[in-house]
Amino acid sequence: MLEDMMGFTRKFLSFLTYNAIIMVCQCTAGHPPPPTGLTYKWLDAFTVNVSWKKPVGLLDGSEVGYKYFLMKNGTKESLTCTQWRNFTETCLTEETGPSGWTYTILTDGSPTCNSSNESEAVSINIISNATAKLVKDFKCFIYPNELNCSWIPVHQNLNLTLSYRVYGRSQELIEGLKVCDQPFSSGMRNGCTLKVAAECDICILVDSEAGMSTFRPVLVVPSPKLHIREDGDNLKLNWTPPEVGRDCVWIYEIRYKKCNEPQVLLNFTKKGEPTMQMAYDKRCLYEFQSKVMTGIYCKNIFSDFSEVVTYGTNKPLDRTLTVVAIVIPAILSVCVILSCYCFRRHSAIICPIVPDPSAIFKEMMMNGNKELKTTTGSLYTPVPEPIEPCNITPVTEKTVLQQNS
DSSP states (O other): OHHHHHHHHHHHHHHHHHHHHHHHHHHHHHSOOOOEEEEEEESSSSOEEEEEEOOTTOOTTOOOEEEEEEEETTEEEEEEEESSSEEEEOOOOGGGOTTOEEEEEEEESSTTSOOSOBOOOEEEEEOOSOOOOOEEEEEEEEETTEEEEEEEESSTTSOOEEEEEEOTTSGGGOOOOEEOOSEEEETTEEEEEEOOOTTOOEEEEEEETTEEEEEOOEEEOOOOOEEEEEETTEEEEEEOOOSSOTTSOEEEEEEEEETTOOOEEEEEEESSSOEEEEEOOTTSOEEEEEEEEEOTTSOOEEOOOOOOEEESOOOOOOOHHHHHHHHHHHHHHHHHHHHHHHHHHTHHHHSOOOOOHHHHHHHHHHHTTTTOOOOTTTSOOOOOOOOOOOOOOOOOHHHHHHHHO
């Protein structure tokens, strides 16, 4: 009995071991092997070719695909599928950073890369040879059929050669490297006019004996022209939209100030001809500046802030009410003070002392009407009128006769 149980146990353990081995083999065989021998080669200043060898352990005749993508800031960008063991990337420029570009590649069990059966990922880091800093403040003004590019040389004593490549909207429109044939100079800035359509993408190569530099140019448009008109108590603002990017949604940014108040910043989004309305204080001088930039669905294009555009004048405040509110109370206060002074000074005339009638009646009752004596100051005593003296001279008969004779 014991021997039968031990035999059963050995067979059961053997069965489990066999199944485990089969499952491990199936799991291992289910995932395709990863690519090996990754290398890269620069075809020119902008273009690199990445290749790899056939994955080790891949069965002959197996149809697989390869996924590759650029790792940037920890995220996957530009996931692409190919059946070839190489790919070519164009317009790789130095502004990506000194660490270069890291591409991740893996094998997919389906040639169309629609399978979840993937190999382990392998990566390759690509370093550019274009690391020299030759120019600064490089920007290109966009016009319908050309780019007006200008820059400031970092080293004035170096002879610089500018080349560019046009990429267009698809990889089929890639053109060869072209050299700038219309250079110009204006003060500290050098420049070149490039015959490139506005919708095309370009990469710039600046070369010198000290090294080379590659980058994508900053694209700008002229500052939008602002028109202002008065409409009742409001101001209506409108701009001439950029000549390029008619299908783009533009973001307009306005900053203004009035009557020496702090500056105000506004922005709004508009497709086509933009307009804006705002309250208008007719006592103030308005100063406007504006710029424009593309929305998220168009390539990055912007303008600088425009020159200051003014409207209105600073008018002095109407101080009539202020003057009335201050001067009239002051005049009234002075008048009240003078009135009080005059009343106090001439109170005897304005308000004479009236005798007490009770004293008069008391005298009359005690002494009678005949013996009534006025008490000094109790009755009004008229002032005696002045009487001239009259001299009488007696006339005699003799005197009369003498006068008659």
